Amino acid sequence: MSTIGPESAELAPDDLKNRVAVELERTRQRSISLTDAVDDDDLVAQHSPLMSPLVWDLAHVGSQEELWLVRDVGGRPALRPDIDDLYDAFQHSRCDRPQLPLLGPGESRDYIATVRDKAQDVLHRVRLEGGRLVERAFAFGMIVQHEQQHDETMLATHQLRRGEPVLHAPEPPSMAETPLPSTEVFVPAGGFTMGTSTEPWxxxxxxxxxxxHVADFCIDTHPVTNADFFRFIESGGYQQSRWWSEAGWRHREHARLSAPLFWRRSGDTWWRRRFGRIEPVPPDEPVVHVSFHEAQAYANWAGKRLPTEAEWEKAARFDPATGKSMRYPWGDSEPTPERANLGQRHLRPAPAGAYAAGRAPCGAGQLIGDVWEWTSSDFAAYPGFEAFPYREYSEVFFGTSQKVLRGGSFGTDAAACRATFRNWDFPIRRQIFAGFRCARTPSRAELD
Known part of the structure; x- marks a missing residue:
């Protein structure tokens, strides 16, 4: 697995182009595998009103690639201007997309293949300098990340799909031989550098x-597990409004929430549906498919809270030994299978305590991969923010309606995941691969 980092500035133009070509192809193979896994009826079906048909996602990634790489960077004529509106995510909600005159499965595959041929030719000919879109191959990296994000969306659609299993992957590693030293770690007050001005993509x-500047805080060494969440359920956490925010309780009652999405209880056993398989809920895995409201209620019940976005990022990338912020919890080098559960390598989170090689200097583990982690922060612009290359990627979502998630999941690719990467969603969302960890403010007695 290869990612493009700040060292790309030192690569010769041809070497950088070769790296980009590899990323484009690697990403496309994932898109193909996710869509070739099912028949045409499944591709055009809407498996949930929360999601697009898989065939829409497939043609959409091609449409965006055509707009940005073929037309904008390459200056080439439009291939299919007639379908621009069909695949504009802001013009049609997901629930309405099945009624659109979409390209069929065969047409979609032909279209994205033609677009890719044109984009590869653009990559071969363009100079990767002289403008923000092409500097260090930014536009190409944006398209890689965009397609990988839709691949994770398609993976979530597979989870919502009914039917026999069609996706297969090896099991993740078991808990590390080096156990976590405690259930939480203390991060002392102080400043750190948040965000990035050097990451090329x-x-x-x-x-x-x-x-x-972040005040003293404690943060869990691993995400909250299913076993932890069992205790919240058994204690009546879903029936007691005192643990929930006003908005959260309203939603819990309206949606009749009583457990994470895809869980069902039979006798004394909790079962879950996972990519077409029915299995007992493993107690040692991070809980997944919970909303922000459920995460917040659990944290309140546990006498803690969700971390702020700044607390999460400081725990994930600040090295007190050097005073610097790193690309990842383990340093600046790229993710490897020993460090993080990413890229759909496995189809589930790894047990809490796995990936000892990926732990942060503060001692917390699994901050990258396994499950997206809800934070308490609204999605907002950083000081000095500038929308680029279009407002609709981020700026239109800023505000109090969206909560920030950090860290990526087992379905997130390394190209679209780093310690500065910000995801966001509505606080009611549960179909995403989201879990959480807790934080708390230490008492004065603990600090004395």
Whole structure:
């Protein structure tokens, strides 16, 4: 697995182009595998009103690639201007997309293949300098990340799909031989650099790097597990409004929430549906498919809270030994299978305590991969934010309606995951691969 980092500035133009070509192909193979896994009826079906048909996602990634790489960077004539509106995510909600005159499965595959041929030719000919879109191959990186994000969306659609299993992957590693030293770690007050101004493929909402002071806090060494969440359920956590925010309780009652999505109880056993398989809920895995409201209620019940976005990022990337912020919890080198559960390598989170090689200097583990982690922060611009290359990627979502998630999941690719990467969603969402960890403010007695 290869990612493009700040060292790309030192690569010769041809070497950088070769790296980009590899990333484009690697990403496309994932898209193909996710869509070739099912028949045409499944591709055009809407498996949930929350999601697009898989065939829409497939043609959409091609449409965006055509707009940005073929037309904008390459200056080439439009291939299919007639379908621009069909695949504009802002013009049609997901629930309405099945009624559109979409390209069929065969047409979609032909279209994205033609677009890719044109984009590869553009990559071969363009100079990767002289403008923000092409500097260090930014537009190509944006398209890689965009397609990988839709691949994770398609993976979530597979989870919502009914039927026999069609996706297969090896089991993740078991808990590390080196156990976590405690259930939480203390992070002392102080400043650190949040965000980035040097990551070549960082998106606009990650920029610019800026100093942030964070007060003393404690944060869990691993995400909250299913076993932890069992106790919340058994104690009546879903029936007691005192643990929930006003908005959260309203939603819990309206949606009749009583457990994470895809869980069902039979006798004394909790079962879950996972990519077509029915299995007992494993107690040692991070809980997944919970909303922000459920995460917040659990944290309140546990006498803690959700971390702020700044607390999460400081725990994930600040090295007190050097005073610097790193790309990842383990340093600046790229993710490897020993460090993080990413890229759909496995189809589930790894047990809490796995990936000892990926732990942060503060002692917390699994901050990258396994499950997206809800934070308490609203999605907002950093000081000095500038929308680029279009407002609709980030700016239109800023506000109090969206909560920030951090860290990526087992379904997130390394190209679209780093310690500065920001995801966001409505606080009611549960179909995403989201879990959480808790934080708390230490008492004065603990600090004395």
């Amino acid at each position: 960082a998106l606009d909402n990650e920029r610019p790097a800026h100093p942030v």
